[in-house]
Structure formats: C-alpha cells, structure tokens
Amino acid sequence: MATVLKTFTGESAIEALKKAKEECGESAMLVTTKQIQPKTLNKKPLYEILVSVEEKAPSQTAAQKNKQAQITQIQKQIEAYTLGSTQSPRPASKIDNPYTNNNSNIEQENSDILLNISQAAKEISKVAGVSNELNEYKSAEYDKKIDEVAKEVNKLNQKISMIADMIWDDKSQNRDDIIIPPEFSTIYKLAKQSGMKSEHLKGIMQATIENMPSSMKSNPSTVKRYFYSLLRNMLPCRSESFESKKQRIMMLVGPTGVGKTTTLSKLAYKFAHGDEVRYKTGIITLDTYRLGAVEQLFQYAKIMNIPILDAIEPDDFRSAIKSLSNCDLILVDTMGSSQYDREKLSRLHAFLKECGSKVDVSLVVSAGSKIDDLLEIYNNFATLDIDTLIITKFDETKIFGNIFSLIYETGVPVSFFSTGQNVPDDIMEAKSEFLVSCVLDGFKGDE
Incomplete structure (x- = not known):
C-alpha cells in the first residue's frame, strides 16, 4: 500500500473533510487543517485540509512473489522456533539474556533458538539480496561526503x-x-x-x-x-491598550488618499469586536465633504453595530463627544487635507482646540510615499500635536526604508500598520521587528 497526500478546500474544515471522504472514501486520514482565506465583510472564509490516502501498490512479478514466498517460509520457521508447545511467545528476557536463568537445560534451549534465528536471518538477507551492514556503511559514508560537499558549496556561495x-x-x-x-x-x-x-x-x-x-x-x-x-x-512603537477606565478619543488625520476612513473602520471592528477584550466604541466623522466616504462609513458602522455621528462645526463635535460619553473609545474620522492646505489644517486645529476633551491625534501616511514627501507631510501636520503614526498600504510598495527614516527622524512612535484593503482584517499593532523585517527582507503579505 502506498500513501498519497491530497488537499481539499471548503468554507469550513468540515465541508473540506466531506469532500475528501466522498472522493477518497473512509480511508482518508486528516493530516493538517489551515485557514487560507479569512472571513471578511465581503468574502467567505476558506479552509484547506491535507489528507493521506492509502493506495494499492502495483502487483508483484512472479519472481518477486517467489522471493516473498521464500522469505515468508523462513519467517514461519523463526516463529516456530520462538513459540512453545502452547503457541504463546517466550518471555523476551529469556531470549535476550539466556544467562539470567541458572537452569542449564533452559540455557541450552535459548542458545539453540538464538542460533536458529541467526541462521534464518542470514537466509533472509541472502534471498532478498541485501547486506544491511554493507548498505548502512555505504549510506553513512555517502551522507558524510554529501555533508562535506554541502558545507564547501555553502562557503563558496557566501564568498x-x-x-x-x-x-x-x-x-x-x-x-x-x-x-x-x-x-x-x-x-x-x-x-x-x-x-x-x-x-x-x-x-x-x-x-x-x-x-x-x-x-x-x-x-x-x-x-x-x-x-x-x-x-x-531605533523604532519606537506604542501599544494602544486601555490601562485606565478613562474614555479615549482617537482622531485620524492625514493627506487625501492614504486610507484614513478604511483604517478607522478596521480599528473600530478591532476594538469593538476583539478576540480578547471588547470596548464600547463610537465613531464621529468630520468628513462631510465626501458623501461616498460618509455613506460607506455609516454602512460599516451599521454592520458592526457601532453608534456613529457626524459633525460640521466645532460645537457639533463637542456635542457629539458628550452624546457618546458612555463609550470607552471614540474614533474620529477627518477630511483629507493636503499638507499645503492651510485653511483645512486650521479648521482641524479649531476642532481640537474647542472640543473640550483630550484628543489623541494619529497621523496616517502611506508606506509608498517618498521620504521627502513624508517628512513634509509630518512637518505641516505637526501643528496638530501628533501623538502617533499609522502606516497604511503596506501591500502597495516593496521598499520600507522611507518609513524607517520617518519614524527615526521624527521620534514619534508608530501605533498601527495597515497591511491590505480587507475590512476589518488587514490591520495590526505596530511591532518594530515586523517593520525591520520589511526593510531588509520585504513585505511577505499573508506568509
């Protein structure tokens, strides 16, 4: 019987296993299960299982059958030697060590058995045409030479x-x-x-x-x-954990097109429906200029069962914060603003100054931007007193040294990385080792 590995997929591990049973029968044995596509608001989950199946080996030739018959006959002789008159096996200790019994007859009997087994083993080796000791020696020598060659090749590759x-x-x-x-x-x-x-x-x-x-x-x-x-x-990171019961307000600011609204939706789901700790979360949007973005955010909030309010003026913003006073966390979405648009930046500053609450400001920037542009964006938004950085669009670039230089030069800690477009999945807390790995080895995506 030969073992063959096969893969099957389904929206659940049970569904994939049913497919395996239908194709391979009850002989299919589950080896591994993994999720290859997470469930999102727009996609169903996808699981992959690996099963092993026993398949019949090809029929033997007449010569092979004859040789196998000879080996079987010899094995039966060994079994006859090792069985007593009642057909039950002798204790292993008596065969392995005949000198533990002082009875000379038993010693002689055990010695005879060992001799016959030895002779039978030699006959099996002869019939099979195999010399185990020679093969093991040759195999060891071969492996040793392979290892030596591999080491030399590795040294040469390094040079x-x-x-x-x-x-x-x-x-x-x-x-x-x-x-x-x-x-x-x-x-x-x-x-x-x-x-x-x-x-x-x-x-x-x-x-x-x-x-x-x-x-x-x-x-x-x-x-x-x-x-x-x-x-x-060299890379400061800040964990966004809630150590106190005091309400937190996080405002996302940044230039147009960096993904602020999408990132806010991911964060809202992460905090409101987290696996370990869930926080009562609310949303306020100041971005009333882009109707499509506002409608999308309201739709996401409805799906996630999160309260959402909009604010046009600073007074509206202050009232909205009071209305969400029962929330542990309030996430604030803002209008996209060019770093050169002084009027919009001044308007954002007015919202912060007149809201009457402490607001944590996160500057959202794209990983694909040039370092000179990133630094200019930061310097112009710095009037808003930036607390953390959020880096988006990891999946849209292959170089990340610019992000390293931005964090290194500004000294502002980074809090989150947005690694793709899927809501709510493609968001992760910032880790310095992850960013350094991207800088030196590239972004690996789902790997």
Whole structure:
C-alpha cells in the first residue's frame, strides 16, 4: 500500500473533510487543517485540509512473489522456533539474556533458538539480496561526503555573494564616504535599496562597524542579525491598550488618499469586536465633504453595530463627544487635507482646540510615499500635536526604508500598520521587528 497526500478546500474544515471522504472514501486520514482565506465583510472564509490516502501498490512479478514466498517460509520457521508447545511467545528476557536463568537445560534451549534465528536471518538477507551492514556503511559514508560537499558549496556561495555585493553600485564608488568591509556589503546593499535616507544609513553603518564585537564581524549572517537588532531598537512603537477606565478619543488625520476612513473602520471592528477584550466604541466623522466616504462609513458602522455621528462645526463635535460619553473609545474620522492646505489644517486645529476633551491625534501616511514627501507631510501636520503614526498600504510598495527614516527622524512612535484593503482584517499593532523585517527582507503579505 502506498500513501498519497491530497488537499481539499471548503468554507469550513468540515465541508473540506466531506469532500475528501466522498472522493477518497473512509480511508482518508486528516493530516493538517489551515485557514487560507479569512472571513471578511465581503468574502467567505476558506479552509484547506491535507489528507493521506492509502493506495494499492502495483502487483508483484512472479519472481518477486517467489522471493516473498521464500522469505515468508523462513519467517514461519523463526516463529516456530520462538513459540512453545502452547503457541504463546517466550518471555523476551529469556531470549535476550539466556544467562539470567541458572537452569542449564533452559540455557541450552535459548542458545539453540538464538542460533536458529541467526541462521534464518542470514537466509533472509541472502534471498532478498541485501547486506544491511554493507548498505548502512555505504549510506553513512555517502551522507558524510554529501555533508562535506554541502558545507564547501555553502562557503563558496557566501564568498560569491560578498564579492557580488562589494562590486555593487558602480564598484563601491557611492558608499556615503564610508568604508564597507566585505562582510557588511550585503546588509549595506539591502539597507541602501530600502529607500532609507543616506545620512541615516551612513550613521547606522558607522555605529555598527565601530561597536559590533570583532568576533561577530567575520560572518555575514551574524552581521545581519546584529544590524537587525540595532534597527529594531531605533523604532519606537506604542501599544494602544486601555490601562485606565478613562474614555479615549482617537482622531485620524492625514493627506487625501492614504486610507484614513478604511483604517478607522478596521480599528473600530478591532476594538469593538476583539478576540480578547471588547470596548464600547463610537465613531464621529468630520468628513462631510465626501458623501461616498460618509455613506460607506455609516454602512460599516451599521454592520458592526457601532453608534456613529457626524459633525460640521466645532460645537457639533463637542456635542457629539458628550452624546457618546458612555463609550470607552471614540474614533474620529477627518477630511483629507493636503499638507499645503492651510485653511483645512486650521479648521482641524479649531476642532481640537474647542472640543473640550483630550484628543489623541494619529497621523496616517502611506508606506509608498517618498521620504521627502513624508517628512513634509509630518512637518505641516505637526501643528496638530501628533501623538502617533499609522502606516497604511503596506501591500502597495516593496521598499520600507522611507518609513524607517520617518519614524527615526521624527521620534514619534508608530501605533498601527495597515497591511491590505480587507475590512476589518488587514490591520495590526505596530511591532518594530515586523517593520525591520520589511526593510531588509520585504513585505511577505499573508506568509
């Protein structure tokens, strides 16, 4: 019998298993189950299962049947030797160690059994045409040689990679006026291509080269781990946990098109319907200019059973906050504003100043923006006293050094990453190790 692995999908693991039973019968055995598509407001969930199925092996040839018959006959002889007159097996201890019994007759009997078993085993090896000891020796020698070759190939690959990275970027002529040792060339190349600001990269590389223990500098892998740890410690992140019972108000601000409304919808679901802790959540929208966006947000709020109010003037905003006084969290959506639109920025400032409550302001920016644009956006919105950053559209870019430089230069902590378009799923609390992994290795999506 041969074992074959097959996969089946369904909207639930039970449905996928039914499909497996229908096609493969009762012999199908469940191996693994995983969800490959989460449930969203617009999509149904999708599960995948892996089952093992026993399939009949091909029929044996006449020669194989004859050889198997001989082996079976010899095995029967062994069984006859090891069974007593009552057909019950002898205790294993008497066969394994005949000297534990002082009775000479039993010792002789056990010795005879061992001798016959040994002879039968030799006959089986002869019939099967296999010498186990020789095969094991050859296998061990072969594996040893394979391991040695693999190690040498790995060393050669490392040297080739270092040479390739050393001549990268016009034969190292543009290395920010710093000397990059060969072992650091790979990590330098990755950081350079990530879009990180040149002055940031230069300072970090110099700090790494000067402060890294000499025992770690000879291996590119340890250099990358050290560099990874250094970058991670440079990125402040803020957990949005509710440690007190005091109401929190979070306002999302930022330029047009960065996904503020979509991000707010994800956050509303996360806080109101979280797996561990659920908070009574309300929504206020100040973005009354875009009717389509307002209608969409109201629809999301209705689906999530969350109260939502709109406000046109600062007085309306203050009244809306009072109306939602029973909520643990109030999320505030705002109109998109160009960083150059002073009038809209002044209007937002008036809402904050006259609302009569402490408002936590999160600047929402897109991961695909250039670092110079990101810094200009931050500097113009800074008049609103930015508390945290929220980074969106991770799925729309391949470089993330610009985000690193924004956080590093402003010193403002990041609170959330929006990693896709699906509401409410594609949102995660910001983790420095995740962003550094994106900077050096790229965004892996659902992987």
